[in-house]
Amino acid sequence: MATVTTKTGQVIDRQVMDSMLRRRLFYTPSFEIYGGVSGLFDYGPPGCAVLNNMIDLWRKHFVLEEDMLEVDCTMLTPEEILKTSGHVEKFADWMCKDPKTGEIFRADHLIEDVLEARLKGDKEARGQKVEIDEEKEAKKKKKAKDAKAIKLDDAVVKEYEEVLAQIDNYDGPELEAIIAKFDIRNPTTDGNLLPPVAFNLMFQTSIGPSSNMPGYLRPETAQGQFLNFQKLLDFNNQAMPFASASIGKSFRNEISPRSGLLRVREFLMAEIEHYVDPEGGKKHDRFEEVKDVELSFLSRDVQLSGRTETTKMTLGKAVESGLVDNETLGYFLARIQLFLLKLGVDQNKLRFRQHMLNEMAHYAADCWDAELQTSYGWIECVGCADRSAYDLTVHKNKTGAPLVVRQARAEPLKVEEWQIDLEKKKFGPRFKKDSKTVEAAVNALSQEFREKLALDLEKNGKIEVNVEGVESGKVELEKDLIKIEKRTRTENVREYTPNVIEPSFGIGRMLYCLIEHIYWSRPDDEARGVLSFPPVLAPTKVLVVPLSAHQSFRPIVQRIMMRLRRLGISNRVDDSSASIGKRYARNDELGTPFGITVDFQSVKDNTFTLRDRDSTKQVRASEDEIVKAIESMVQGEETWDDIRKRLPEFTGQEVE
Known part of the structure; x- marks a missing residue:
């Protein structure tokens, strides 16, 4: 267990914190009354609320601000797709x-x-x-x-x-x-x-009643985005660069799930596929906005030397020095950090670690993980990979689908190359159901290999081509089926396969790590924890507390509750017989940032006290002013310090 302290300097007692999270139903083991299944968890009301708020913030920070094209693709994936992508063999x-x-x-x-x-x-x-x-x-x-x-x-x-x-x-x-x-x-x-x-790690299944179509529950949301690339490009009026995005469940059959929410078999992901022209040096037109953002980097070379020291560096310098390969990859690293800080992550417990060569996924050319420090050690929460043109290329070669970008050239380009002509009338009857697979394999042959095959065809009258997906693994083609000649063509349109930069977010992991970063307890009440969620993330924004069960409080409480809800501000009423102090303490464990107390003074003059969770300080003002203050803080326009400067402080003590 790593030694990690709260913002008040207390060492996190993970058992106490986990007990609180389960007791307050942030999450709970699935099927618990049957003994549970490792790596599977259910989220309760506050957990669902925080997750939904995180997703909403993610959409605004990325999809809305970056003008991304969001898609929602099926979780069931035929085996053929994941064979082509390499997951069946290598995941x-x-x-x-x-x-x-x-x-x-x-x-x-x-x-x-x-x-x-x-x-x-x-x-x-x-x-x-x-x-x-x-x-x-x-x-x-x-x-x-x-x-x-x-x-x-x-x-x-x-x-x-x-x-x-x-x-x-x-x-x-x-x-x-x-x-x-x-x-x-x-x-x-x-x-x-x-x-x-x-x-x-993939969960295998079958699609359809006859079980003759093997499939898998998807291990990532990316493949659905890649397979829709051409449609998304058309939707975007052929404009490049652009990005697609997807939020949804993915599945990985973990060998030995442990560490609670950090390693699970079913989890929520948010993924971005940013398509970029590889010939442009992967520049990004908004890089200037983030070049001065400072990040903590743990490079591959440092790790290979057996050390884990990070280096703080501006993004501009990191790209200039070659530590981060290109501007687009760097841009998203900065945007990831800015998003994590919006969530409330402690920047001192955030680093970006570069993947080592053996560690990288089979599709990646480079990859950095945003890792957060917890009592479990450093935990990967966001991966940002340069997938090069791997996925679009393999799916294009397999299916023949035009997963490419076509752009008019300013000047025509003359290209000398070995071209292949197939005798389609004979080709189809010869290979039958395999004809498309064979044709795609032939068209994917490199220029160097085409030249060799042209000589073999001239000399022997036939050639042999390796074709993955046919029974023998290779096919024989005679002169009457194929012609290979060197020709010059004029290219007025440039055709290329985009490279992809992929930020991939594990929502559940981010939630758990964030909770460790914002968890603490008051020195005078260490038995109860406090979750300092930013207002935008908090599952409930306001606790409405009537001083007692007096009849005169009920219509006022109902009015305030409904007024806040019509503004989209979630709130709860606690009219139990416990003291006000205990009622607030219970909701501090849920991370509720604000509390309104309804007392006898409220009945007289319609003024109320507004309490801040972290400082326990209070102000008193009219109903309109209190509601406006809450709305402003929930929307991120003002902080509690701003409110204290303009509303009168209330010095009455909470009654325990």
Whole structure:
């Protein structure tokens, strides 16, 4: 457990905080009365409200401000699409199994757990202070040899730290070598483990009653966006660059879900696909607006050296130095940071970490993760990848669909190239249902290979072409089916496949990390937590508190409640018999930023007290002024400090 403190300097007690979140129904394990299923959670009313507010803010910050084209694509995906995209073959994590117990571990997580436990034991042996996650220790039932205080050689400590710094960079054979070298075993039984094997993370299903169309629940929302690219380009009047966006559920069959909301099997994503001309150097016309934004970078080179120190640098300098590859990638890194800060994230607990080469997804040319520091360590919440032209290219080659941009050239361009002509009348009957697949494979042949095939065709009267998707994996083409000649053509229109910059947001992860950043407790009431959600995110904006159950308060409470709701400001009434102080404290746990007290003075002159959650300070003013102040703060136009300057302070104390 990483040592993380609240804004008041208190060390976060994750057990207490998690208990509060579940008790107040932010989230709860799914199917709990049946024993639950790991990695599946349900969101309760306050959790749903915060998620919806986050999505609304995301739409305004990205979709609206950047004029993106939002789509909502199906979660069911035929296998053929995900084979083409590479997910069927490559979307996997490494797992290892205990052959005696059948217990399964995700290999990189197991190595992390064991090495961190040993380093903790080394610190204890050296008399250094160690933070202990008692819940984690109890669940893992660590063997004494991994948990007890044993002093390690300095060289071994350094080696462990270097492995942990690069843990995301190892493939299966490298993980196997580390497990063997450091004698890593099943932490529960001390049993030996089988070598790591790749486990595909997608949930498989079938589409239709006959089960003859295999499919998957999508692991990301991106493929639906790519397959609609040409329609979106037409909708955008062929204008480039442009971006599509999608918000929806995705699914990953995690090997060993842990860490609550941070690693789940069903989750909400918000993804952007920004299409850009690769020949333009991936410039962005709004880069000047963000070039002076300062970010904390953890580069690939620093990680490979076994270190984790970040470097603060302006975005302009990062792009100029080549640390960040291009302006468009950099622009979105800045926009991601600005969005996270709007949510209320602590900037001191935010960094951008560059993916190492082995770690990057199969489609990525470069990738940076926005990571947030929590009691679980640094957690990836947003990925920003340069997917190059990978996805559009593979889908274009597979289907022959024109997933390209065509632009008129200012000057005609003469191009000398090897061109292929197919005898369509013979081609279709020869290959039947495979004809489109064969034709797409032939048209995708490179110029260099076409030249070689032209010579082979001339010499042998036939050629052989590899075709993925046909039974034999290759086809033979004779002279009567194909002609390959070198010709010169004049190109008046430039045709190109756009590159894609993809920011991808894990909404649930952001929510949990944000909660850790805004959670704290008052020194005089550490048993109760406070969630300092910004007003725009808070699940309920206002608590209306009548001083007592006196009949005269009811019409006033009803009037205020309905007036706020008509303005779109969520509110709750707490007319229980508990003291006002306790009623406010209960709602501080829900993150309610403001409270209105209705008392006997309100009956006389229609004035009310307005309480601020974080400071517990109060002002008193007329109903119109109070409502206007709340509306202004919820919309982000004013802060509590602004309100205190213009409305009279109320110094009466809350009654406990």
